[in-house]
Amino acid sequence: MVVLSQPALDQIRFVENQKPTFYPVIPAIDLSKPESKTLLVKACEEFGFFKVVNHGIPLEFVDGLEAEAVKFFSLPQHEKEKAGPANPFGSALSDYLSAVKKLACEVLESLAEGLKVEPRNVFSKLLMDEESDSIFRLNHYPPCPELQALGCNLTGFGEHTDPQIISILRSNNTSGLQISLNDGSWVSVPPDHNSFFVIVGDSLQVMTNARFKSVRHRVLANSFKSRVSMIYFGAPALREKIAPLPVIMEKGEESLYKEFTCVAVQILDMRKGLHPQMQWVSYVTQSGRLIQVMMTRIHDTGKVYHFRARRQIAQSLGQVAKFNRRYGLKTEDEPEKK
Ligand SMILES: O=C(O)CCC(=O)C(=O)O
Ligand SMILES: [Fe+2]
Numbered sequence: 001m002v003v004l005s006q007p008a009l010d011q012i013r014f015v016e017n018q019k020p021t022f023y024p025v026i027p028a029i030d031l032s033k034p035e036s037k038t039l040l041v042k043a044c045e046e047f048g049f050f051k052v053v054n055h056g057i058p059l060e061f062v063d064g065l066e067a068e069a070v071k072f073f074s075l076p077q078h079e080k081e082k083a084g085p086a087n088p089f090g091s092a093l094s095d096y097l098s099a100v101k102k103l104a105c106e107v108l109e110s111l112a113e114g115l116k117v118e119p120r121n122v123f124s125k126l127l128m129d130e131e132s133d134s135i136f137r138l139n140h141y142p143p144c145p146e147l148q149a150l151g152c153n154l155t156g157f158g159e160h161t162d163p164q165i166i167s168i169l170r171s172n173n174t175s176g177l178q179i180s181l182n183d184g185s186w187v188s189v190p191p192d193h194n195s196f197f198v199i200v201g202d203s204l205q206v207m208t209n210a211r212f213k214s215v216r217h218r219v220l221a222n223s224f225k226s227r228v229s230m231i232y233f234g235a236p237a238l239r240e241k242i243a244p245l246p247v248i249m250e251k252g253e254e255s256l257y258k259e260f261t262c263v264a265v266q267i268l269d270m271r272k273g274l275h276p277q278m279q280w281v282s283y284v285t286q287s288g289r290l291i292q293v294m295m296t297r298i299h300d301t302g303k304v305y306h307f308r309a310r311r312q313i314a315q316s317l318g319q320v321a322k323f324n325r326r327y328g329l330k331t332e333d334e335p336e337k338k
Contacts, residue, residue, distance in 0.1 A: 026179075026189060030054045031106070037114035044111065044208075048200035048215030049179050049189075052107065055196055057099045062230075064092040066172055069228050073140040097136055100168045100196070100232040101127060107198060108166060108234070115208070117247045123204065126165060131237035134164070141176060141219060141227040156221035161214040164235035165207075167199040171229040180216035203236060206257045209244035 027043040027050035029036050043050035068089045072080065105124035112120045119125075127134055141156040156176060171177065177189040177197070189197065205214040221227070236242060243259035 026051060028053055028195065031056070031110070037110045040107065040111050041114035044200050044204075044212040046213075047179070047181070048205070048213035049197070049217070051192060051195035051197050052103070053195050055103050057103060057196070059194075061092075061096045061099050062170060065089060065096040065230060066170070066228065068092045069138050069140075069230065070172065070226075072138075073142075073226070073228060093136075096230070097232065100136075101134070101234070103196065104166050104168050104232060104234040107168075111212075115211075115248060117245065122245065122247070123165060123207065126236040126240060127234040129237045129240070131239070133235040133238050135233050135235065137231050137233065139219070139227075139229045139231070141174075141221045143221070143224045143226050155218060156227065157219040159216050159218040161205075161216055162199050162201040162233060163203065164201040164233040165203045166201055166234045168232045168234070169197040169199060169229060170231075171227060174225045174227040176219045176221060176227050177229070178218050178220060180218075182213075186218070201233070201235075203242050206242050206260075207245050208248050209253065210256050211248065 027039065027047065029039045029043060029050055030053050032054040040050070072089070105121075105127055108123035108127070109120045112118070112122050112124075121128070126132060139157065159180065169177075171191050173191050173193065175188055175191055177191075178186045179189060180186055199217065200212050200214045202214045204212050219227070219229075241259045244255045244257060249255070
């Protein structure tokens with residue numbers, strides 16, 4: 001299986017200045033309610049995105065790590081570099097990580113029940129695998145007021161889907177996250193201190209034979225405030241073969257995807273989107289190693305229109321084509337790349 005290099009739509013850095021649309025009904029699912037299983041399935045089918053309340057994660061865990069992260073990002077660059085591969089966040093990180101992993105597994109188990117597939121750990125066992133390639137990432141988007149005068153919003157993190165199974169996202173009280181609806185429009189997701197946002201990843205879309213949608217999302221750095229987000233990406237082991245699950249497919253339903261293994265797709269993901277100022281993207285591997293990637297500055301604003309044109313083509317092809325490109329499948333109607 002060939003994993004193709006970045007499609008052009010992942011390199012967009014500017015987007016037209018648009019009034020932010022706040023989507024009124026991002027599904028908010030109360031995990032303590034018995035009907036949550038059905039609602040989770042519905043949200044994964046309709047949006048691939050929702051937030052969970054009554055998730056059982058103590059807010060001290062969240063606030064503790066967020067405070068550490070904000071402190072870390074405010075250090076001068078040479079100080080950050082000194083942090084090296086060790087985990088600079090100590091128990092704040094390990095407490096948070098075990099809590100969000102548990103939450104991800106609970107959501108996945110409820111989804112399996114909602115789909116009426118057995119065993120109920122059919123998805124969550126992939127995250128529980130000792131060799132699971134799950135990662136944790138801290139994103140920092142410094143404010144950049146001077147560039148807003150140009151009449152463009154700046155992309156903090158270019159549009160993409162998450163390649164893993166499920167992502168559990170938190171951010172400080174700064175807006176910026178947007179999701180794409182089925183009609184291609186972008187809507188802003190207001191931050192919410194009491195909830196966790198859940199994103200369906202590509203692998204879950206594949207395992208459910210596209211019954212669940214992995215949602216396209218991006219972050220606009222259009223704020224005067226700094227944004228810090230913390231995301232746990234629940235992933236299978238790299239050796240794991242991902243394909244539509246026969247137990248999910250109806251009788252006679254055709255598999256839409258070829259089997260693939262998760263060959264370091266998260267490294268491709270790291271390249272999606274640049275911030276005009278230095279942006280630290282950090283993530284912690286399962287073994288607790290902190291990986292830091294310094295993203296570079298925008299150097300060529302002349303590319304803006306070029307990228308816009310490409311985006312329009314890419315959007316008109318929609319997600320099926322994107323999946324085909326990502327997983328090396330052939331798309332019949334894809335126009336020649338300009
Ligand atoms: O920073 C955010 O809120 C989202 C970032 C994101 O989508 C990602 O890291 O995959
Ligand atoms: Fe993402």
